[in-house]
Amino acid sequence: MRTALIFFSLLGVPTFLFSDTIHVPGDHPTIQEAIDAAVNGDTVLVAAGTYVENIDFLGKAITVKSSDGPESTIIDGGNPPNPDFKSVVTFNDGEGLDSVLEGFTLANGVGAYIEIPIGWAYCGGGVYCGGSSPTITGNRIVNNSGYGGVGGGIHCNNSSPTIKNNTIAFNGQFIGQGGGIGCWYDSSPLIMNNVIIMNEAYCTGGGIDCFLSSPTITNNTVALNYSPFTGSDVSLTCYYSVITNNIIWNDSNGALFVEGPQGIQYCNVSGGYPGVGNIDADPLFVNPANGDFHLMFNSPCRGSGNNVG
Numbered sequence: 001m002r003t004a005l006i007f008f009s010l011l012g013v014p015t016f017l018f019s020d021t022i023h024v025p026g027d028h029p030t031i032q033e034a035i036d037a038a039v040n041g042d043t044v045l046v047a048a049g050t051y052v053e054n055i056d057f058l059g060k061a062i063t064v065k066s067s068d069g070p071e072s073t074i075i076d077g078g079n080p081p082n083p084d085f086k087s088v089v090t091f092n093d094g095e096g097l098d099s100v101l102e103g104f105t106l107a108n109g110v111g112a113y114i115e116i117p118i119g120w121a122y123c124g125g126g127v128y129c130g131g132s133s134p135t136i137t138g139n140r141i142v143n144n145s146g147y148g149g150v151g152g153g154i155h156c157n158n159s160s161p162t163i164k165n166n167t168i169a170f171n172g173q174f175i176g177q178g179g180g181i182g183c184w185y186d187s188s189p190l191i192m193n194n195v196i197i198m199n200e201a202y203c204t205g206g207g208i209d210c211f212l213s214s215p216t217i218t219n220n221t222v223a224l225n226y227s228p229f230t231g232s233d234v235s236l237t238c239y240y241s242v243i244t245n246n247i248i249w250n251d252s253n254g255a256l257f258v259e260g261p262q263g264i265q266y267c268n269v270s271g272g273y274p275g276v277g278n279i280d281a282d283p284l285f286v287n288p289a290n291g292d293f294h295l296m297f298n299s300p301c302r303g304s305g306n307n308v309g
Contacts, residue, residue: 080109
């Protein structure tokens with residue numbers, strides 16, 4: 001049943017908009033069928049389970065969320081119907097921040113086959129953003145990949161998504177850049193409050209790679225990622241970046257590889273990095289071997305950041 005939302009124009013004339021909650025599998029058996037049926041303002045609410053499909057928001061300003069959280073609600077993109085679009089989730093039609101993906105595990109995607117300046121490649125195994133700026137929040141983006149391109153977990157091309165409160169782990173970009181997140185040309189994502197761990201990229205940026213972009217990267221834990229060329233967790237070749245209050249850490253020096261103007265402050269960087277408030281100290285994770293990257297009570301990172309970001 002659609003619910004009427006009443007807004008008043010500047011002339012005091014009421015405008016009626018209608019929103020609906022579409023249930024999966026109650027109203028439609030698949031998430032994509034529910035998206036197809038949705039209109040702007042709707043919520044697609046997905047029950048716990050594993051859904052073997054690859055979904056596309058189709059430019060709609062809708063919220064697609066799970067009812068029970070990412071641990072019990074999985075979108076498995078490992079059996080794509082279209083061999084050129086193998087991302088688990090696609091935003092490719094100008095979606096904005098009111099296109100929301102929340103509360104899923106996204107797994108087994110291998111990316112969209114797209115042309116980038118260095119050739120054709122698979123990008124964004126978990127999430128592909130092309131000319132779009134959605135909100136991606138509260139998800140587990142794991143075990144996805146790309147090949148020859150940018151972004152194993154998430155790809156941003158001329159896009160400025162908000163990427164917050166996610167776990168992005170065990171993704172890979174083979175013969176490419178940005179194992180966890182890859183940003184390419186004129187992208188300005190907000191990357192905030194994520195745990196980005198144990199991703200791998202063949203070239204640069206095992207955790208995050210940004211090329212000719214302007215990201216804001218704040219309050220993230222970016223740890224134990226790998227790229228053989230630079231050893232970097234984060235690789236930045238950017239117009240300008242705001243990098244604050246992050247833990248950028250691996251077992252060797254050189255966690256941060258930077259070219260171009262940056263604003264890197266109040267970060268804990270293994271191997272060190274010059275900048276206001278930056279430190280180089282073991283962050284004292286609780287149990288990283290078992291995936292627990294919370295901080296111990298006596299971690300040097302506690303109280304060492306600032307209140308910006």
